[in-house]
Amino acid sequence: MAEATTVSSPKPRRKVVIVGAGFGGLTVARDLAKADVDVTVIDRHNYHCFQPLLYQVATAELSPADIAWPIRHVLRHQANVQVLLGKVEAIDVENGLVKADTVTLPYDELIIATGATHSYFGRDDWAPVAPGMKRIEDATVIRRRLLMAFERAELANDPAERERLLTFAIVGAGPTGVELAGAIVEVAKKVMPAEFRRIDPRTARVILIEAGPRVLPAFPEDLSDYTKRSLEKMGVDVRVNTRVTNCDEAGVDLETGRLDAATIVWAAGVVASPAAEWLGAEHDRAGRVVVGPDLSVAGHPNIFVIGDTACAIQEDGKPTPGVAPAAKQMGAYVADVISCRIKGLVPPPHFIYKHEGDFATIGRKSAVVKMPWMQMHGFPAWLLWCVAHIYFLIGTRHRIAVAFKWAWDFATFQRGARLITDQKDQL
Amino acid sequence: MAEATTVSSPKPRRKVVIVGAGFGGLTVARDLAKADVDVTVIDRHNYHCFQPLLYQVATAELSPADIAWPIRHVLRHQANVQVLLGKVEAIDVENGLVKADTVTLPYDELIIATGATHSYFGRDDWAPVAPGMKRIEDATVIRRRLLMAFERAELANDPAERERLLTFAIVGAGPTGVELAGAIVEVAKKVMPAEFRRIDPRTARVILIEAGPRVLPAFPEDLSDYTKRSLEKMGVDVRVNTRVTNCDEAGVDLETGRLDAATIVWAAGVVASPAAEWLGAEHDRAGRVVVGPDLSVAGHPNIFVIGDTACAIQEDGKPTPGVAPAAKQMGAYVADVISCRIKGLVPPPHFIYKHEGDFATIGRKSAVVKMPWMQMHGFPAWLLWCVAHIYFLIGTRHRIAVAFKWAWDFATFQRGARLITDQKDQL
Structure with a gap:
């Protein structure tokens, strides 16, 4: 009987709840603009963060607001969307309810797009000393520690302590680790030298530690080699085939020995x-929900999981990678499925991931790009990287502001956001 | 014997220590660029903050980095200056030592330019519920509370609670209070409305509470009247002759009755x-060190106190006001005194404050300006305010970035930095 009433006239609109407004969740909401549904987007933050540029916040090039937009501002013109702030704590699949700390939301269709966080492979005690970089707050913590290390070194009298303060260890040589290492070594060698009197910031050591045999494992080998050589030329100490066995406040233990380092950044696992x-769904080792070909959860055709939270096996047997384009494509697919269902059309039977390419900057003037149909490196790749990232920002205001800052700082070797705030964290 | 060695040849350079890199301290350091002295600037922050625009950080128009510069970056070209990070905790006047948490510094000449903080007139228990606005962290706390109030109102079901969440009380109607009230009411009425579904942000109440008989008491009466009328036209509830008797988490008690308000900002006393x-020096009721005509402390001709920390009585019997131009002028005077002493010249006998004028913005398109030789209000005054503040920023990068943001947001009614970060503070 209850079902009968839901189809009575005037037909109540179906309720779509989207948990998380990252690349995936935001795409679903946008693509449902014209669908005859009531959409609720709930996120624990009030903003959408452009994670690929978080490393530039961590290295004082950009401000948090340059890479973040209020979710409700992005979606303000969509009358069928409401945005709520809240941290989801449970889902009642029996009764179709999302339970957050601030509100309980009934849903007909549910999309989970809550992303991923860093994983310390069971050693969560490393988290305070080796912060990862997934959220704005993570990036400002790393920025504070990076800048504070130079300040403390300037104050230090003991040469060993000074050296430890000027040692930066980055664990994990995926794109984030590579980009951070390149940016930190540039700060040390190009931005800081004129400004210190007691230390020479150029003596800073940046060590990029990778357990696997090469940097950027998702890229072709020749680009990995190019990246390693470029980083080394810039002054980064790249150590592949090196496993971290412990992290503490004073440094990291490697299989090959101890490394005293005041600043450790975790870019290794998610x-x-x-x-x-x-x-209560099946998940893989990385905690991702195993979804079917249509990205729905087994036994729950109205619950979809997308983006970094989903383990979606492709036809070649590999899971869809945890990258922004994949999250967007999944979001677009799910919005399509829901739209089709509403209209009584047959939805596309399964999600097909189309790999668009991989980017990583190495430093000013250098990057590597791997597209399905071509690859490139060096300055042209760096220019392409800049253009692509400006393009992917939301809104003309942010595009102009970021392009201006990049151009200015490229020419002057400045960094525009070198603020140490909320010092309680250390010193 | 120790003293004899200090005058041996080659003569060691005199050590000038400047505590605080606000407008006053930074001016001293800059004006000593060519003096034959070793200058050390010590500050508990790594940046100089342009306090007059803090209210724009609090109201999500600008990012912290737009109004702050690393001190060592500003002074990087001055070879005779070193910058150290540290919180001064004591001064040993007997032995000429500045004692900070990070370092102990000997001085020959000492300049104290440590500014002021908000005063709750003995009710420091109000501080957590009614933050003031002197530091970057204060502004981001206020920004978080302001934005969070709208988010929580959108989630609230109880109409009274919703109304309380949408009530903003600002205590004190000096320039900071006026500027904040105008900016908050604009956010509520112009920026937010399109983005909420359950509440109408235009119903928000902004109440400006002033114990004295008029707003902007430092301005001529007709400009105060103009400001009050303008604010009221914008929708601010201006209450003069109204004293706050208590602040708590739920609101403020006024002599005239209770006001339920989720957000309280303190702009009343310093x-x-x-x-x-x-x-161990004489001070006035506001804690300011009483200084002589040459800004030195009685009995210590080599210790100067400048800016908001100094009570410097002018020839007319009034103390120099606690404004940025006064701090800069005091800094320039002290640098001159020190330079003259080094060179064996007779320093200018006493500091003379030259009042340059007062500015206050009321909202978009409106401001009041009072110069010694003219006064103006409305749109021309607002334009002058904008030009003057861009001019006073440090460096072309910041000037361009801020001018661009102002122009963009003026045209679009956007606010570019609407991020709620570090949510631990509430909700």
Whole structure:
């Protein structure tokens, strides 16, 4: 009987709840603009963060607001969308309810797009000393530690302590680790030298530690080699085939020995948000919910999981990678499925991931790009990287502001956001 | 014997220590560029903050980095200056030592320019619920509370609670209070409306509470009247002759009754930094060190106190006001005194404050300006305010970035930095 009433006239609109406004969730909301549904987007932050540029916040090039937009501002013109701030804590799949700390939301269709966080492979005690970089707050913590290390070194009298303060260890040589290492070594060698009197910031050591045999493992080998050589030329100490066995406040233990380092950044592993737990669903080793070909959860055709939270096996047997384009494509697919269902059309039967390419900057003037149909490196790749990232920002205001800052700082070797705020964290 | 060695040839350079890199301290350091002295600037922050625009950080128009510069970057070309990060905790006037948490510095000449903080007139328990606005962190706390109030109102079901969340009380109607009230009411009425679904942000109430008989008491009466009328036209509830008797988490008690308000901002009183305590010197009721005509402390001709920390009585019997131009002028005077002493010249006998004028913006398109030789209000005054503040920023990069943001947001009614970060503070 209850079902009968839901189809009575005037037909109530179906409720779509989207948890998380990252690349995936935001795409679903946007693509449902014209669908005859009521959309609620709930996120624990009030902003969408452009994660690929978080490393530039961590290295004082950009301000947090340059890479973040209020979610409700992005979606303000969509009358069928409401945006709510709240941290989801549970999902009642029996009754179709999303339970957040601030509100409980009934849903007909549910999309979980809550992303991933860093994983310490069971050593969560490393988290305070080796912060990862997934959220704005992570980036400002790393920025504070990076800048504070130079300040403390300037004050230090003991040469060993000074050296430790000027040693920066980055664990993990995926794109984030590579980009951070390049940016930090530039800060040390190009931005800081004129400004210190007691230390020479150029003596700073940046060590990029990778357990696997090469940097940028998702790229072709020749680009990995190029990246390693470029980083080394810039002054980064790249150590592949090197496993971290412990992190503490004073440094890291490697299989090959101890490394005293005041600043450690974790760019090694990710683990999905606890969506599998909420849903009681099957998950893989990284905590990602195993979804079917249409990205729905087994037994729940109205619950979709997308982006870094999903383990979506492609036809070649590999899972869809945890990158922004994949999240967007999944979001677009799910919005399409929902739109088709509303209209009584047959939805596309399964999601097909189209790999668009991989980018990584190495430093000023250098990057590597791998597209399915071509690859490139060096200055042209760097220019392409800049253009692509400006393009992917939301809104003309941010595009102009970021392009201006990049151009200015490229010419002057400045960094425009070198603020140490909320010092309680250390010193 | 120790003293004899200090005058042996080659003569060691005199050590000038400047505590605080606000407008005053930074001016001293800059004006000593060519003096034959070793200058050390010590500050508890790594940046100089342009306080007159803090209210724009609090209201999400600008990012912290737009109004702050690393001190060592500003002074990087001055080879005779070193910059150190540290919180001064005591001064040993007997032995000429500045004692900070990070370092102990000997001085020949000492300049204290540590500014002021908000005063709750003995009710420091109000501080957590009614933050003032003197530091970057204060502004981001206020920004978070302002934005969070709208988010929580959108989630609230109880109409009274919703109304309380959308009530903003600003205590004190000097320039900071006026500027904040105008900016908050604009956010509520112009920026937010399109973006909320359950609440109408235009119903927000902004109440400006002033104990004295008029707003902007430092301005001529007709400009005060103009400001009050303008604010009221914009929708601000201006209450003069109204004293706050208590602040708590739920609102403020006024002599005239209770006001339920989720967000309270304190712009009422200031108290000087504890320099008088460090020096064991005479101070006025606001904690400012009483200085002589040459800004030195009685009995210590080599210790100067400038800016908001100093009580410098002018020839007309009034103390120099606690404004940025006064701090800069005092800094320039002290640098001149020190330079003259080094060169064996007779320094100018006493500091003379030259009042340059007062500015206050009321909102977009409106401001009041009072110069010694003219006064103006409305749109021309607002344009002058904009030009003057861009001019006073440090460096072309910041000038361009801020001018661009102002122009863009003026045209679009956007606010570019609407991020709620570090949510631990509330919700």
